[in-house]
Amino acid sequence: xxxxxxxxxxxxxxxxxxxxxxxxxxxxxxxxxxxxxxxxxxxxxxxxxxxxxxxxxxxxxxxxxxxxxxxxxxxxxxxxxxxxxxxxxxxxxxxxxxxxxxxxxxxxxxxxxxxxxxxxxxxxxxxxxxxxxxxxxxxxxxxxxxxxxxxxxxxxxxxxxxxxxxxxxxxxxxxxxxxxxxxxxxxxxxxxxxxxxxxxxxxxxxxxxxxxxxxxxxxxxxxxxxxxxxxxxxxxxxxxxxxxxxxxxxxxxxxxxxxxxxxxxxxxxxxxxxxxxxxxxxxxxxxxxxxxxxxxxxxxxxxxxxxxxxxxxxxxxxxxxxxxxxxxxxxxxxxxxxxxxxxxxxxxxxxxxxxxxxxxxxxxxxxxxxxxxxxxxxxxxxxxxxxxxxxxxxxxxxxxxxxxxxxxxxxxxxxxxxxxxxxxxxxxxxxxxxxxxxxxxxxxxxxxxxxxxxxxxxxxxxxxxxxxxxxxxxxxxxxxxxxxxxxxxxxxxxxxxxxxxxxxxxxxxxxxxxxxxxxxxxxxxxxxxxxxxxxxxxxxxxxxxxxxxxxxxxxxxxxxxxxxxxxxxxxxxxxxxxxxxxxxxxxxxxxxxxxxxxxxxxxxxxxxxxxxxxxxxxxxxxxxxxxxxxxxxxxxxxxxxxxxxxxxxxxxxxxxxxxxxxxxxxxxxxxxxxxxxxxxxxxxxxxxxxxxxxxxxxxxxxxxxxxxxxxxxxxxxxxxxxxxxxxxxxxxxxxxxxxxxxxxxxxxxxxxxxxxxxxxxxxxxxxxxxxxxxxxxxxxxxxxxxxxxx
DNA sequence: GTGCAGTTCTT
DNA sequence: AGAACTGCA
Numbered sequence: 185x186x187x188x189x190x191x192x193x194x195x196x197x198x199x200x201x202x203x204x205x206x207x208x209x210x211x212x213x214x215x216x217x218x219x220x221x222x223x224x225x226x227x228x229x230x231x232x233x234x235x236x237x238x239x240x241x242x243x244x245x246x247x248x249x250x251x252x253x254x255x256x257x258x259x260x261x262x263x264x265x266x267x268x269x270x271x272x273x274x275x276x277x278x279x280x281x282x283x284x285x286x287x288x289x290x291x292x293x294x295x296x297x298x299x300x301x302x303x304x305x306x307x308x309x310x311x312x313x314x315x316x317x318x319x320x321x322x323x324x325x326x327x328x329x330x331x332x333x334x335x336x337x338x339x340x341x342x343x344x345x346x347x348x349x350x351x352x353x354x355x356x357x358x359x360x361x362x363x364x365x366x367x368x369x370x371x372x373x374x375x376x377x378x379x380x381x382x383x384x385x386x387x388x389x390x391x392x393x394x395x396x397x398x399x400x401x402x403x404x405x406x407x408x409x410x411x412x413x414x415x416x417x418x419x420x421x422x423x424x425x426x427x428x429x430x431x432x433x434x435x436x437x438x439x440x441x442x443x444x445x446x447x448x449x450x451x452x453x454x455x456x457x458x459x460x461x462x463x464x465x466x467x468x469x470x471x472x473x474x475x476x477x478x479x480x481x482x483x484x485x486x487x488x489x490x491x492x493x494x495x496x497x498x499x500x501x502x503x504x505x506x507x508x509x510x511x512x513x514x515x516x517x518x519x520x521x522x523x524x525x526x527x528x529x530x531x532x533x534x535x536x537x538x539x540x541x542x543x544x545x546x547x548x549x550x551x552x553x554x555x556x557x558x559x560x561x562x563x564x565x566x567x568x569x570x571x572x573x574x575x576x577x578x579x580x581x582x583x584x585x586x587x588x589x590x591x592x593x594x595x596x597x598x599x600x601x602x603x604x605x606x607x608x609x610x611x612x613x614x615x616x617x618x619x620x621x622x623x624x625x626x627x628x629x630x631x632x633x634x635x636x637x638x639x640x641x642x643x644x645x646x647x648x649x650x651x652x653x654x655x656x657x658x659x660x661x662x663x664x665x666x667x668x669x670x671x672x673x674x675x676x677x678x679x680x681x682x683x684x685x686x687x688x689x690x691x692x693x694x695x696x697x698x699x700x701x702x703x704x705x706x707x708x709x710x711x712x713x714x715x716x717x718x719x720x721x722x723x724x725x726x727x728x729x730x731x732x733x734x735x736x737x738x739x740x741x742x743x744x745x746x747x748x749x750x751x752x753x754x755x756x757x758x759x760x761x762x763x764x765x766x767x768x769x770x771x772x773x774x775x776x777x778x779x780x781x782x783x784x785x786x787x788x789x790x791x792x793x794x795x796x797x798x799x800x801x802x803x804x805x806x807x808x809x810x811x812x813x814x815x816x817x818x819x820x821x822x823x824x825x826x827x828x829x830x831x832x833x834x835x836x837x838x839x840x841x842x843x844x845x846x847x848x849x850x851x852x853x854x855x856x857x858x859x860x861x862x863x864x865x866x867x868x869x870x871x872x873x874x875x876x877x878x879x880x881x882x883x884x885x886x887x888x889x890x891x892x893x894x895x896x897x898x899x900x901x902x903x904x905x906x907x908x909x910x911x912x913x914x915x916x917x918x919x920x921x922x923x924x925x926x927x928x929x930x931x932x933x934x935x936x937x938x939x940x941x942x943x944x945x946x947x948x949x950x951x952x953x954x955x956x957x958x959x960x961x962x963x964x965x966x967x968x969x970x971x972x973x974x
Numbered sequence: 975g976t977g978c979a980g981t982t983c984t985t
Numbered sequence: 986a987g988a989a990c991t992g993c994a
Contacts, residue, residue: 335985469982525985592985631985638985644986 189280190215192273194299195258196292198285198315198486199243200446201250203352205313206283207359215360217277218251220244221270222424223263227291229749230622233615234427235584238435239444241426243485246445256361260424267299274308282308285315285486288530289622290537316486317527318342318349318494321534331535334638338531339524352492438584442481442618449482457496462504464515469589470655476587477519480619483526490523497523522588529623540626541607543635548642550723552716553605560604560750562703563594564612566665569702571678572652573597575665582665584618589655593648595632600645601709603716606633608750643717647706652678668692668699 191210195218198204210216224231232240248258263269270282282303287296300310314320324341325331332338427435443452460467460475467475482488497516504512532539543549562568566577576590586594591613598609610629614620627636634642656662659677663670669677671691676683680693681701688695695701704712 339985521985528985627985636985640984641986 189278190217191281191283192217192219192270192277192279194270194282194284195220195247196284196486197287197484199247200449200487200489201247201254202355202446202450203315203489203492204285205315205353206285206311208353208356209311209313210281210283211356211359213281213283216256217273217279217361218256218258218359219270219273220247220258220260221263221266222260222426223266223269225264226266226295229611230291230614233617233620234431234435235438235616235618236620237426238431238438239442239481239618240485241424242439242444243446243487244424244426246447249445250355250447251359254356254359256359262424266295267302270299271302271306274303274306280308282310283313285313286320287316288321288534290533290540293534293537314350315489317530318490318523319345319527321531324531332531335525335528336638338528339521342524342527343520349491349494352489352495438618441583441585444481444485444487446482446487449479449487452477452479452482453488453493453496457500461497461500461519462509462512462515465511465518466515468518477522480621480624484619484621484624490526493523494520525627526621526624529621529627532627533623539630540610540622543633544630545635545637547720547724548633548635550720550727552719552723554603554712556602556604557750559602559703560608562700563598563602563604563609567700567703568597568602569681569700570597570648570652571659571662571666571669571680572648572656575656575662578665580616584616586617591628592632593646593651593655595629596640596646597648599629599633600713601648601704601706603709603712605748605750606630606635607748611750643713645706645710645713649679649706666699 191213193207193210193216198206199220201207207216207218244258244260251258259273261269261273273279274282282299284296284299287293296312300312303310319342324338324345326337326341332341456477456479460477463475464477479488479493483490483493497520501513501516504516532544536544563573563577564581566574566581568574568577572590573594576586576594579590580586580594595606595609595613598604599606606629610625613625613629614622617625630636631639634640634644652659652662656678657674659669659672659674662677669680669691672680672683672693673687673691676687680688680699681695683691683693693699
């Protein structure tokens with residue numbers, strides 16, 4: 185190979201252009217081919233969950249966007265074997281070097297080693313860098329060169345290392361790209377538009393992102409329609425199928441609370457450092473506060489460099505220290521500690537590669553876990569009977585997010601009260617958390633489970649009732665996520681099982697039907713835990729004896745069986761077939777899932793109130809009345825009322841979208857706006873909408889078969905034939921808009937809007953039956969962000 | 975300085 | 986649960 189060959193920069197969990205050492209080195213060396221390989225099968229049990237893939241998808245899109253503005257683009261490949269895919273890329277481009285940044289989870293360590301060997305054997309120069317940590321795991325050890333086994337000592341050493349973490353690198357000014365590999369992956373225009381639709385439907389918070397997408401797509405659409413062919417999109421990251429159709433509806437909601445991508449990450453960091461950081465230590469106690477950094481998903485995907493975080497935060501700390509601001513200084517220490525825990529999780533993972541599947545303390549492997557899928561399910565669904573735990577689990581399910589405190593509460597409950605194997609809980613976190621991170625979560629669960637040298641004592645049980653009053657003193661958080669308890673006085677909110685009958689009645693709660701009784705009593709749990717520990721020590725002693733007698737071979741820690749994985753969990757685990765049994769109440773409970781409402785969507789007043797008759801009525805058709813009362817009563821008050829009205833409309837739309845995607849879905853996601861602008865409502869999810877719009881009750885009817893019959897019906901439309909005046913007839917409210925100056929220039933914009941709306945209609949049979957007024961509501965929803973941009 | 979009660983934190 | 990820390994007499 186000639187020395188002038190280009191460099192392949194292999195992106196993984198370092199999806200940023202700033203402070204990316206591999207990219208920077210590649211740019212320095214000449215021209216660059218940026219590659220991302222999607223090979224989730226390599227992750228085995230840890231196939232990324234729905235929300236995690238959603239994040240990745242958008243993060244990749246933004247990385248691609250940035251790379252494009254620098255002169256290259258991101259080539260994405262779908263593969264089942266990353267190393268083979270890399271070899272392909274190298275061969276196709278004639279690259280002579282491969283650069284990438286380190287990862288520290290066991291799977292990546294093995295894979296990256298393999299990549300290094302395979303490519304080196306082909307004569308490729310392979311170099312790897314540290315982009316994920318302040319200090320590489322092999323650089324931190326005590327004075328005798330031994331590894332640390334407790335966090336405090338580890339972190340102390342990190343903070344007193346003789347040299348500072350590397351300073352962050354600036355983004356490259358431009359990237360010389362190698363014009364090979366283009367055209368290899370060809371998207372067509374319609375899948376792109378689908379993304380746009382969901383993007384738009386969910387965007388109204390993030391104008392910046394909209395502008396980016398808007399420019400990007402407008403150009404693309406103009407070109408494609410002038411040419412009458414759709415090959416403008418090449419090598420788009422979206423060509424990877426990171427979310428399937430049944431997931432898009434739920435995912436659309438995530439975009440309201442989160443903005444993936446490295447430049448958004450950067451903004452989030454700035455916002456945090458200039459805002460909540462100073463109060464970090466004061467506020468960290470509340471479960472519901474919006475004062476955490478919200479940076480974890482950004483950090484997981486490497487959109488943000490920890491070194492940059494570290495340096496910026498330290499600068500603030502020095503500043504506050506000089507001002508004598510004790511609280512601010514303390515806040516920074518605390519925040520850095522959580523960065524330190526992330527650091528430590530990599531350290532542990534690297535040095536003890538089995539830490540994600542095996543307790544670090546040997547004797548714990550003898551603990552007799554309770555293998556009870558019923559408990560497991562109750563926990564996942566937030567039906568354990570302990571309000572704080574249930575509220576947390578429902579928030580997790582609905583939003584993919586949990587405050588750290590609540591993570592501790594629910595996982596500690598899982599391990600200590602239910603005594604389910606922690607690996608199950610970890611797997612569920614992996615599947616549902618937006619910031620799912622193997623190393624961090626393994627560390628967290630090991631800590632909670634007491635399987636670390638410095639973890640919690642194993643025989644300690646935290647009482648969710650007391651924790652409840654500690655983290656959620658007035659029950660605000662519980663009421664938000666468990667509307668069925670909303671009318672319960674604060675005195676009883678964290679222990680409804682003690683409340684007098686009259687109080688429960690007044691609150692509309694019937695324990696055991698409306699809201700469950702505690703699944704396990706704390707005292708019973710304590711007794712069982714003691715027994716289990718006794719058994720564990722006996723087993724351990726027996727095993728040691730057996731080992732000493734040599735009657736058992738190879739029972740060393742390194743060879744013991746890891747705990748088995750849970751039976752398959754699906755994100756949509758609530759999708760049980762609707763049984764036709766007579767027990768309506770039970771049935772209703774099982775299907776109780778969150779749905780979204782939002783106050784953020786702007787709808788013209790009159791329109792919404794009219795159309796809401798429909799949706800409210802349809803809700804009344806839900807086959808139970810038990811929960812109707814509390815839900816309504818809570819929200820049918822004053823100002824909240826209008827909020828809910830608007831919210832219902834959006835809910836209707838979202839559910840409509842979802843039903844079209846997956847008509848069996850009884851569930852739709854819900855979310856919480858960080859600053860509380862949204863009222864979530866728990867409602868029975870029985871397919872009232874598909875009923876209303878002509879589906880059978882089990883939803884397997886119209887909508888899905890419509891899509892089956894017309895899988896790509898939206899492609900049949902030739903958009904160039906839509907006249908501008910035609911569009912203005914459809915959407916007269918925009919006739920006064922000066923769209924990008926000049927009538928001709930306006931056309932692509934209107935076409936785009938038209939396409940979006942039309943595609944929504946085509947994809948959603950419910951809307952086909954609605955009138956034009958409703959249509960205009962929808963267009964208003966979609967146009968709102970466009971208007972702000974224009 | 976001492977003793978006590980209440981609080982806060984534990985990776 | 987227990988150590989460490991607070992405020993107060």
